[in-house]
Amino acid sequence: MSDELNDAREGADSLTAVGGGADGGAAASGDRTTGDRKGTSGDRTTGDRTGGREPADVLSPTAPSVRGHLAVRTLRALRLGCLLALAVAYGLSVLWGSGLPIDREALVPRAPVIPIAAAAWFLGLFVAWRPADGKEFHDTPAAVRWITVFYSVLVVVVIACAAIGSVHVARVWWEVHRYSSVDLAELLAVLIGIVGTGTFLVTDLLLRLVYRTRSRLVPAPPPGRWPLRHLRRPLHGATGWARPGLVAVALTPSLVLGTAAAITHAWPETPNRLTTEQALPDPLPVPGVLAPEAGWSLDVPDLLDVAAGAAGPIMLTPGGLTALDPRDGSTAWTLEREGASFASFRSSLTRISRYSPFIVTSPDRRYLAVRVEGPGDDVLLDEETTVVLTIDSLTGEVTGEHLLVDGGVQLTDSAVLCGETAYSLSTGAELWRMGGESTSGSGEEWEGFPDSYSGPAGHASFILSVDSTDTDIVGTTVDLHVVPDTDPSAGARVTGVMAHDDLEPLVVDGWVGLYTSSTGSAAEGWPAQAASLDALAGVPGVPDDRVDLGRTVGANEAASVAVQDFVVLPTGVPDDPGFEMRYRDCGWETTSMVQAVLDLDTMTVTPPERTPGLAAATIGGTLLDLGEAVAPALRIQPGDGGAATTIPVSLDPATGEPEESVLSNQLPAGPHDLCGAKTDDAPYRALSSPGVAVIVLQTTPSLDATDWNDTYRLYGVPGASS
Structure with missing residues (x-):
């Protein structure tokens, strides 16, 4: 007894x-x-x-149980805080969602961390539920040591899985940010979710370890019951700050992770580096009559593209953009982008091409856009995803950076359309977004827009859809759906629009060519007019004034883009060129590729024999007598028979002395159209720019036509002095 x-x-x-x-x-x-x-x-x-008992709602353990209870309550509060962090992560993913189709599988590491972490946690649950020798807890020191080691291994496994997942998502976010400077903030929300989930699993396993080993610090029930009331019950013998401290612990994961994500989201650092060496002059007029010789020259390796800005030429190389002073060819500003790889707007070419531009300008030339290749299919759903940079051509300032998953890029004077979203060119702010189906002003519905057309649009209107048409006209035509850049729900359908062989419309300074009748033939052409895209889209205040272009078989794309006037082709194409007809590769009955030139400043149409400047000019090689030596030279002859421009091409641009050069091999054998060359392989091209006409000559031809390992020489020809 x-x-x-x-x-x-x-x-x-x-x-x-x-x-x-x-x-x-x-x-x-x-x-x-x-x-x-x-x-x-x-x-x-x-x-x-x-009767000597504590109240039922008061925990009254003896020392050192007070510290044990407080530790367990801290773990419980931390576990609850992890659930709150998951709720915060979900809220931030909704708030910061970009709407881009992020590849969910790309966010999962190659290692199977999710099933491993889940297996470790479920194994901990299984061991915690299983009785040990018929008892609820382990009593013996050996059993305590064994189960402690076992749970410690599970905790380490979960921590490792959470760390691997967190590092992988952080790397994905950084790669996108490094390539594009676009913050995919929903990835930061995913990162919060991973850290919160990992911490939740770890704290839960630690609590089960404590209960499973019959710790003298913890007499509480198993953690599976999650009695939230325990956080509210006072602990006899604990200090007065125990309850506020537990609340602080519960809020810590949400506050720490949310604050870190918010700070990272507001991170201002970008990979763009703008260097301004001098201010560009006030915009000068485009030369109408060329001077007899070049004013400056510049050798540029690996040239990708040259375009006309608002105050002078702008060239693109793999290193970035450079704006040139039209008066002397000196550098006004440079915009470099670390690790950037620029992409063409029409093809996969990585070299300069008159038909695959790397630069798209707004109709007024104030802004320009370039595409930077994105991180690829390791991050986003579409490996063709790129980043579109919009840049002020006067200052070089990047005004916007936008991810482009699908669709084209168009610029008006004030907005850029990237796929389905329009942004302000001056601020980069989103103006509107659209997708799926829409209705034109006439009530007609269409699908699948915006189309893949990339290039300048109207001064205040966008092209939302391009549809090929089957007509009796040999020249390629398309139908357009055009809308004002402020109201995508309005607009109209335009038929019979001139297009080039890629089934894309030719838009020059906001104007397009329209066939007015299907009566005609390849020999005599079809009647055509030029019309304002803004007027066709119904932009308020824009009159629908059209200009007759005569009979033609299509638009001369290369010449029109080079001089920013609307140039049309002559008649006399082969009778059956076929659908794949490319006018620059066909046999023509005439030498000139110019039928008429519409000056969009004066709205006058002139034939090539009365057109000064570059539009109807021809280029050819000649020999320049230098007295003691003879040097090859370029001879540019305007179409109106005015004074020719002669440019020595085998002189060292620094010393002016004759040099050994392969330039003579690059000179055309006879007079050819300067702007509207019949082939993209021509080693020369021209560009009209405010203050100067730029002649581009390839000096070191590449053996691989898809490579850009070439050097080009730019000649700046000013306007003739009166």
Whole structure:
């Protein structure tokens, strides 16, 4: 009997040591005298009312159980805080969603971290639920050591999986940011979710480790019940800051992770580096009559494209953009982008081409756009995803950076359309977004826009869809759906628009060519007019004034883009050129590729024999007598028979002395159209720019036509002085 009494007392002492239940240790041991003394010497009222017991809602463990209870409550609060962090992550993903089709599989590391972490957690649950030798907890030191090592391994595995997943998502975010400077903030929300989930699993495993090993610090029920009321119950013997401290612990994951994500989201650093060496002059007029010789020259390796800005020429190389002063060819500003690889707007070419531009300008030439290749299919759904940069041509300032998943890029004077979204050119702010189906002003519905057309649009209107048409006209035509750049729900359908062989319309300074009748033939052409795209789209205040272009078989794309006037082709094409007809590769009955030139400043149409400047000019090689030597030279003859421009091409641009050069091999054998060359392989091209006409000559021809390992020489020809 005494042995049973001793066993009972030892069991009561054990309960006292672990703070068993809500009863005080003395009351549980059956020592009523002690309980009475506690009620008398302490809080007599409480002692009398409870009979020596603490209130049921007060935890009263003995030392060191107070610290153990506080530690467990801290783990529980941290676990609850992780759930709050997951809620914050979901909210931020909705708030920061970009709408881009991010490849969810690309966010998962190659290592199977998700199933491994889940297996580790479920294994911890299984061991926690399984009785040990018929008891709820392990008692022996060996069992405690074994289960501690086991749970420690599970914790390390979960931490490693969470770390791998976090690093992978952070790398994906950084790659997108490094290539594009566009912050895919939803990836930061995913990162919060991974860290929160990993911390939740770790704290849960630690709690199960504590309960499974029958720690003397913790007499609480298993963690699977998640009794939130335990966080509210006072802990007898703990300091007064215990409850606020637990609340702070519960809020810490959300506050820390959310703040870190917000700071990263507002990170202002970009890979663009703008260097301004001098201010560009006020915009000068485009030369109408060329000077007899070039004013400056510049050798440029690896040239990708040259375009006319608002105040002078702008060239693109793999290193970035450079604006040139039209007066002397000096550098006004340079825009470099670390690690950038620029892409053409029409093809995969990586070299300069008159038919595959790398630069698209607004109709007024104030802004320009370039495409930077994105991080590829390792990050986003479409490996063709690129970044579109919009740039002020006067200052070189990047006004916007936009991810382009699908569709084309068009510029008006004030907005850029990237795929389905329009942005302001001056601020980069989103103006409107569209997709799926839409209705034109006439009530007709169409699908699948915006189309893949890339290039300048109207001064205040966009092209939303391009449809090929089957007509009796040999020259390629398309139908357009055009809308004002401020209202995508308005607009109209335009038929019979001149297009080049890629089934894209030719838009020059906001104007397009229209066939007015299908009556004609390849020999005599078809009647055509030029019309404003803004007027066709119904932009308020724009009159629908059209200009007769005569009979033609199509637009001369290369010449029109070079001089920013509307140039049409002559008649006399082969009778059956076929659908794949490319006018620059056909056999023509005439040498000139120019039928008429519409000056968009004066709205006058002139034939080539009365057109000055570059539009109807021819280029050919000649020999320049230097007295003691003879040097090859370019001879540019305007179409109106005015004074020719002669440019020595085998002189060192620094010394002016004759040099050994392969330039003579690049000179055309006879007079050819300067702007509207019949082939893209011609080693020369020309460009009209404010203040100067730029002649581009390839000086080191590449053996691989798809490579840009060439050097080009730019000649700046000013206007003839009066």
